[in-house]
Amino acid sequence: MSEPAALDGGVRPRIGNGFRLQWEPAQSCHVLLYPEGMVKLNQSAGEILKRCDGERSLDEIVRDLETAFNAQGLAKDVHAFAEIAAKQRWLQWD
Amino acid sequence: MSATPINASAPRPGPPLWLLAELTYRCPLHCAFCYNPLDFAQHGDELGTDDWLRVLRQARELGAVQCGLSGGEPLLRDDLEVIVAEARRLGYYTNLLTSGVGLTPQRAAALKAAGLDHVQLSFQDSTREVNDFLSHTRTFELKQRVAREIKAQGWPMVMNVVIHRLNIDHVDRIIAMADELGAEYLELANTQYYSWAYLNRDQLLPTREQLRRAEAVTDHWRRKLGGRLRLFFVAPDYHDGVAKKCANGWGSTMMVVTPDGSALPCHTARMLPGLAFPNVRDASVRDIWFDSEGFNRYRGTGWMQEPCASCDQREVDLGGCRCQAYLIANDPAAADPVCRLSPHHGDVVTAVERALAPVREQPIVFRDRAASLRLSTAAEPTIAR
Numbered sequence: 308m309s310e311p312a313a314l315d316g317g318v319r320p321r322i323g324n325g326f327r328l329q330w331e332p333a334q335s336c337h338v339l340l341y342p343e344g345m346v347k348l349n350q351s352a353g354e355i356l357k358r359c360d361g362e363r364s365l366d367e368i369v370r371d372l373e374t375a376f377n378a379q380g381l382a383k384d385v386h387a388f389a390e391i392a393a394k395q396r397w398l399q400w401d
Numbered sequence: 402m403s404a405t406p407i408n409a410s411a412p413r414p415g416p417p418l419w420l421l422a423e424l425t426y427r428c429p430l431h432c433a434f435c436y437n438p439l440d441f442a443q444h445g446d447e448l449g450t451d452d453w454l455r456v457l458r459q460a461r462e463l464g465a466v467q468c469g470l471s472g473g474e475p476l477l478r479d480d481l482e483v484i485v486a487e488a489r490r491l492g493y494y495t496n497l498l499t500s501g502v503g504l505t506p507q508r509a510a511a512l513k514a515a516g517l518d519h520v521q522l523s524f525q526d527s528t529r530e531v532n533d534f535l536s537h538t539r540t541f542e543l544k545q546r547v548a549r550e551i552k553a554q555g556w557p558m559v560m561n562v563v564i565h566r567l568n569i570d571h572v573d574r575i576i577a578m579a580d581e582l583g584a585e586y587l588e589l590a591n592t593q594y595y596s597w598a599y600l601n602r603d604q605l606l607p608t609r610e611q612l613r614r615a616e617a618v619t620d621h622w623r624r625k626l627g628g629r630l631r632l633f634f635v636a637p638d639y640h641d642g643v644a645k646k647c648a649n650g651w652g653s654t655m656m657v658v659t660p661d662g663s664a665l666p667c668h669t670a671r672m673l674p675g676l677a678f679p680n681v682r683d684a685s686v687r688d689i690w691f692d693s694e695g696f697n698r699y700r701g702t703g704w705m706q707e708p709c710a711s712c713d714q715r716e717v718d719l720g721g722c723r724c725q726a727y728l729i730a731n732d733p734a735a736a737d738p739v740c741r742l743s744p745h746h747g748d749v750v751t752a753v754e755r756a757l758a759p760v761r762e763q764p765i766v767f768r769d770r771a772a773s774l775r776l777s778t779a780a781e782p783t784i785a786r
Contacts, residue, residue: 324555324557325518325519325556325557325585327518329492331464332464333416333463333466334416334464338466340494340518341494341557342496342518342519342521342557342586343419343467343469343496343521344467345418345494
């Protein structure tokens, strides 16, 4: 598997191959499921990942989050999370 | 089923996140390290499709979310696609744990269509040729075909190799082969010693030096591979004097359902004396998980004896493995003898020392029905149906 292209606001992240994101009522949180494993996500991680549908750009995701949570200046944190997520293969983009 | 658990202080558990469905003990292989029970040939009839669908639904209601489909060889079940489809519909992430024998392109396509999320392909199959298997062309070609099929269906490519003395010195070539096959994850799983592996322990246990070398080779490959293939090296319990939590904690996150419907907190708990485990034919998954004597028996720390009871690691390792305590110390409530603080730790040390100069008095016993019947105790079969 090749390393992801450098991160900029124009990338369109999607959940990595073999991973699945879903809301788990029994745990009251989003989880990322992968071969024999599970990552429990905190609220902000869940909110970011659930918007990563491969169609929206990272910039659009940031704007959407800022609107949804009445916040500003989220770009830095969202980018930092996306980088970590890509290293873990939770996210991929072309 | 008892209504009053013996372990009155057992904490109420969270959900059984990981459901391991052992669909059958039938298997085309004869691995000497198999952890299926020695008496598998005497177990009762396999659960039917409806039973499995009911178990899936009931466990999902409690919050189970990872479903392992295993055995024996799960591909031997004709209803595998039906089970996979229901598991997917319910929202499980499904993992097929298989040797790959029988995973034809047609079967792979059907399982993909049914919604199977991932196939974990085991290497290290027939141990009659274990020393030659890496150069055994036919085996290599079978695995290549199955690996290509896995990739063709778009599944993540996950391989599992059981490591033991007879192949631990080949780790370099094993990793090279996995890389050549395009694996994304490779688990180098040192065998644990239960059932058939325990029987063959003297031939399977590696030396400390072999372990150290294998870990060094693995680290070297990790640096060389970058991110394209992730390596997991799981060390055996015997060598470092430290106990591990049993199944992440007895009855805390995992439920195993065996081919004849016994519900267990781990693959091998059935061997433990003085403990009855419920059957999914008679009881709901909810009652089994929360209220059964079997699942509550070793939950938490209230059941512990010394040295565990006052040990500052008791919440970390939860006393280690009950089955290992039974196999080595003949007491399922004892401290796991792999722990250096166990009074029986000397037996483990002796076993590791024996690995340096192994004496071949007993040939390896390969897992098959005839051996299972021969080894089964005189006790009555577990379920007479």
